[in-house]
Amino acid sequence: MADPTSDSTAMAIDEATxxxxxxxxxxxxxxxxxxxTALDQAIxxxxxxxxxxxxxxxxxxxxxxxxxxxxxxxxxxxxxxxVMKVGGASGPLYGTLxxxxxxxxxxxxxxxxxxxxxxxAIEAVKARGKSDFGQKTMLDVLGPVHxxxxxxxxxxxxxxxxxxxxxxxxxxxxxxxxxxxxSIGHMxxxxxxxxxxxxxxxxxxETPA
Amino acid sequence: xSNVGIVxxxxxxxxxxxxxxMVRQMVGDEVPxxxxxxxxxxxxxxxxxxxMQAIDAAxxxxxIAILVDLGGAxxxxxxxxxxxxxxxxxxxxxxxxxxxxxAVMAATEASGxxxxxxxxxxAEELSPA
Numbered sequence: 001m002a003d004p005t006s007d008s009t010a011m012a013i014d015e016a017t018x019x020x021x022x023x024x025x026x027x028x029x030x031x032x033x034x035x036x037t038a039l040d041q042a043i044x045x046x047x048x049x050x051x052x053x054x055x056x057x058x059x060x061x062x063x064x065x066x067x068x069x070x071x072x073x074x075x076x077x078x079x080x081x082x083v084m085k086v087g088g089a090s091g092p093l094y095g096t097l098x099x100x101x102x103x104x105x106x107x108x109x110x111x112x113x114x115x116x117x118x119x120x121a122i123e124a125v126k127a128r129g130k131s132d133f134g135q136k137t138m139l140d141v142l143g144p145v146h147x148x149x150x151x152x153x154x155x156x157x158x159x160x161x162x163x164x165x166x167x168x169x170x171x172x173x174x175x176x177x178x179x180x181x182x183s184i185g186h187m188x189x190x191x192x193x194x195x196x197x198x199x200x201x202x203x204x205x206e207t208p209a
Numbered sequence: 210x211s212n213v214g215i216v217x218x219x220x221x222x223x224x225x226x227x228x229x230x231m232v233r234q235m236v237g238d239e240v241p242x243x244x245x246x247x248x249x250x251x252x253x254x255x256x257x258x259x260x261m262q263a264i265d266a267a268x269x270x271x272x273i274a275i276l277v278d279l280g281g282a283x284x285x286x287x288x289x290x291x292x293x294x295x296x297x298x299x300x301x302x303x304x305x306x307x308x309x310x311x312a313v314m315a316a317t318e319a320s321g322x323x324x325x326x327x328x329x330x331x332a333e334e335l336s337p338a
Contacts, residue, residue: 047253054249054250083257084249084257084258087250087254087255087256087281088281089284089285091257091285091288092257092284092287092288093284095288128287128288129284173280175279175280175281
């Protein structure tokens with residue numbers, strides 16, 4: 001297995017691993033529908049859990065096709081499924097994240113290439129959502145995780161801390177922004193779903209099949 | 210050249226069809242019009258797929274003005290525009306206007322043969338600067 005701590009060693013993520021990652025991320029969404037819904041009911045329109053579930057049900061329906069493709073095409077295909085099926089703004093946002101990763105990554109990326117592609121994908125999400133860091137969105141998890149990936153930090157701890165750190169923030173984008181100061185005191189549902197995805201991915205990549 | 214087409218994208222199928230009904234009352238069949246509302250399962254939300262179909266249904270070589278309600282409708286409409294063939298992309302705009310009033314104003318402007326930028330401006334005159 002390639003040493004994931006090296007910047008210049010290409011990581012081969014084979015079909016079986018791709019399948020496990022996809023299934024694990026989908027399962028994480030299915031297992032947390034109620035939690036994501038509750039978070040979204042507090043500050044949004046309450047559909048994030050069901051939207052993510054719908055999106056990943058569509059992904060799972062085609063898991064054979066997705067997993068069989070090389071990493072970039074697999075990411076693009078999953079991103080497109082989320083765009084088409086999620087039904088809320090999180091569809092285009094997560095879809096843009098994955099499709100940009102698909103566009104930027106080679107089939108067997110080095111850590112440096114992964115860092116660079118993830119950075120580009122975060123910029124694409126900012127553009128899609130007309131948003132930036134510190135506005136109580138998924139970006140507030142993706143940004144710190146990107147920095148941890150670049151600097152060799154722990155991705156899981158970073159993701160959880162970053163999601164927790166959205167609690168005191170005031171929402172400026174999305175439906176939560178209508179609440180103004182009342183959005184303060186709740187975790188952002190998109191930050192939470194991002195952290196859940198990070199956990200699912202690292203869990204698979206760090207656990208031998 | 211045909212009149213600019215109008216596409217209405219609401220989170221609610223009822224709001225979308227009701228808005229379209231008001232537009233039709235104003236302009237009859239002079240303006241290509243399509244609408245969509247609801248997520249892919251029929252709940253409240255919007256669907257990129259449905260927006261793309263609405264753009265196809267209302268397509269005019271003079272362009273399309275899209276009216277949206279809340280944030281997700283705008284994000285999904287932007288996504289739907291990006292997924293259009295390149296020759297279409299530059300001819301589709303999202304109006305920053307209230308959905309019902311904006312659709313009626315935009316359609317009225319479009320029914321007189323106004324170009325896309327005038328249709329958009331007329332709809333957006335309803336928004337606070």
